Amino acid sequence: MPELPEVETVRLGLVEAVVGRRIADVHVLHPRPVRRHLGGADDFAATLIGRTFATPRRRGKYLWLPFADGDALMAHLGMSGQFRLDQPDRPNPPHCRVQIGFDDDGDELRFADQRMFGGLWVSPGGAELPAEIAHIGLDLLDPALDLDAVIADIRRRHSGIKRVLLNQNVVSGIGNIYADEALWRARLHYDTPADRLSRAAVGELLAHAREVMTEALEVGGTSFDQLYVNVNGSSGYFSRSLDAYGRADLPCARCGRAIVREAFMNRSSYRCPSCQRRPRELN
């Protein structure tokens, strides 16, 4: 599931591949991934032709590919979205939804997405900061992030700490995997009320989140299967470094107790029942 490290890995691949190139043709193979484009699929394709890409950018899990004229191509990978680069005569990857060809002899840009939670659309005037993502918080790798303000925001939320970590309006880029990893490192239970945590505890939790995502980014992100790959179709290696996520019944690296999987927000949450105890007042 692409979270910040995986999306950043994809962005770095796009920087190498599309900057300065001009779009010559666009084919939308399935309408759903362009559902957020207001003019529909045909307008999406027509609008892109002739544009030249500047340097791709990212906030949290959102990508945007600015054009020199001030507009931008927005992208979200959702659960299973991928950008792939391949020579035009090579077959499309599985579940290819959009093809973007250039006016040179280089690789085509292809957007594949099995589950189609992701998508592409054009953001008018979005080159600097697309209006569609103005509402989400900065992410933990953004130098402009006001960490003290984020800590204060978290500490006034009447909700469990994991829900707050997953709320992209507070701080963006954290999904289920890195939330579980940060909570494991911070020895916190996911239901711990955010407004019961000290300033120091929240600061440590965010430091752990930033650190685990940085470590993942250094090895190309977390992959379990072919649903997340970089623009070359290859996987990241961080899955072997996970301490909590996906490790049900395996021993905790700190204490040896078996990690447990629990239902949480229509998904799963993983924790060590010894290191990450439910706060007493919640029982």
Added chain:
DNA sequence: ACTATATCCTGTATGC
């Protein structure tokens, strides 16, 4: 105003 939940989507794994 804020928080919680249902929904979308498809391939894979598991149970009967």
Added chain:
DNA sequence: TGCATACAGGATATAG
């Protein structure tokens, strides 16, 4: 073997 169900979880609409 085949059918049904559970599961993976981003963001968002809707409900409370």
